Amino acid sequence: MATIATVENLRAYYIVKAVGGVTVSEIKAVDNVSFEVRENEVLGIAGESGCGKSTLMKVMYGLIAPPLTVKGGSVHYFFEGRKVDLIGADRKTLNRIWWKYISYIPQGSMNVLNPTMRVKDQFLDVLRAHIRRLDEEEAEDMILKHIESMGLPREVYTSFPHQLSGGMRQRVVIALATILKPKVILADEPTTALDVVVQRGVLQLLRRVQKELRNTLVVVTHDMGVHAQIADRMIIMYAGKVVEIGPVDKVFEEPLHPYTKYLIQSLPKIGDKTLRKGIPGKPPSLENPPPGCRFYPRCPRVMDVCKVEEPEMVEVEPMHYVACHLVR
Ligand code: ATP
Ligand code: SF4
Ligand code: MG
Numbered sequence: 001m002a003t004i005a006t007v008e009n010l011r012a013y014y015i016v017k018a019v020g021g022v023t024v025s026e027i028k029a030v031d032n033v034s035f036e037v038r039e040n041e042v043l044g045i046a047g048e049s050g051c052g053k054s055t056l057m058k059v060m061y062g063l064i065a066p067p068l069t070v071k072g073g074s075v076h077y078f079f080e081g082r083k084v085d086l087i088g089a090d091r092k093t094l095n096r097i098w099w100k101y102i103s104y105i106p107q108g109s110m111n112v113l114n115p116t117m118r119v120k121d122q123f124l125d126v127l128r129a130h131i132r133r134l135d136e137e138e139a140e141d142m143i144l145k146h147i148e149s150m151g152l153p154r155e156v157y158t159s160f161p162h163q164l165s166g167g168m169r170q171r172v173v174i175a176l177a178t179i180l181k182p183k184v185i186l187a188d189e190p191t192t193a194l195d196v197v198v199q200r201g202v203l204q205l206l207r208r209v210q211k212e213l214r215n216t217l218v219v220v221t222h223d224m225g226v227h228a229q230i231a232d233r234m235i236i237m238y239a240g241k242v243v244e245i246g247p248v249d250k251v252f253e254e255p256l257h258p259y260t261k262y263l264i265q266s267l268p269k270i271g272d273k274t275l276r277k278g279i280p281g282k283p284p285s286l287e288n289p290p291p292g293c294r295f296y297p298r299c300p301r302v303m304d305v306c307k308v309e310e311p312e313m314v315e316v317e318p319m320h321y322v323a324c325h326l327v328r
Helices: 053-061 089-097 119-130 136-149 155-156 167-180 196-213 223-228 247-255 258-266
Strands: 001-018 023-038 042-048 070-081 080-084 102-105 184-188 218-219 233-238 243-245 314-315 320-323
Touching: 023 070, 023 218, 023 243, 042 053, 042 223, 042 258, 053 102, 053 184, 053 196, 053 218, 070 155, 070 258, 119 136, 119 167, 119 258, 136 155, 136 167, 167 184, 167 196, 167 233, 184 196, 184 223, 196 218, 196 223, 223 247, 223 320, 233 247, 233 258, 243 258, 247 258
Parallel strands: 042 218, 042 233, 102 184, 184 218
Antiparallel strands: 001 023, 001 070, 070 080, 233 243, 243 320, 314 320
């Protein structure tokens, strides 16, 4: 499968400044992260709250504004034979690629719809920005068909967001994100705020859309049950770092990183009402993360080397990578 995007040695920090513009702290939310994204795959990104998942999504979409700063590394996309440097892209370039090549479903996106605009007008705005000489009648027809294909009733078209349920609003957000058939969809916790039944419907919708468009879906969620259902490959993040990458079945059946093992054991799965054992301890501060392996204060397998030397990412078997001294 061809590569659609590469993230290389990416460092994205929140710079917290005091009066006078002096940097007082840096939150190393994404710290030297590298991976690639393939065409026609569902790539899941997992990890506890605060490990940098949303920050990574923002940077991959090009939403980089203070206090968020890219301190190093790159994000490149490969669209129709052209290499696009996302970090260096100006606003004009971003406007050209947003919606049409990359779309973004932000965390809490049920609330990103403009409350003062009818659904119809939010769609027309997106289409106007990308289609020159838009025939409004044709466009309306296209939007209506698209909305219906998302399992939404026709009335949604002329509704205001507040007239819709949470699940319907999320479907509208997905419909908006897919109307121009983008090559890459970045979805940040797209189902987290929904109840279990609605969640399942939205997941099925996302998966179906990805299959139909044969594009790439990068889906962020801390819910391992969601990954098990939808992802082809997975990335596990811990405290601003990527610690494991692999095909979803490998990650679930033979997790290599002690943190991944904990995640699989402890995170609730869809519909699972039993209380599972949490991971002991807390993730470190991203302002002053521990040296060496960031997981060492919580790791049951910690060795001396872990406290001083950062483990490198190693390919243990084809497509399955881990950053842990145990595999050396
Ligand atoms: P969650 O699962 O809770 O959504 P996440 O993995 O998406 O978490 P991020 O939102 O990327 O995590 O946050 C990573 C780190 O950056 C956290 O320590 C967070 O407190 C910090 N952070 C996020 N936004 C800001 C901001 N605007 N200013 C300063 N620090 C921030
Ligand atoms: Fe545990 Fe050491 Fe592996 Fe880190 S490198 S996960 S501390 S064994
Ligand atoms: Mg988040």
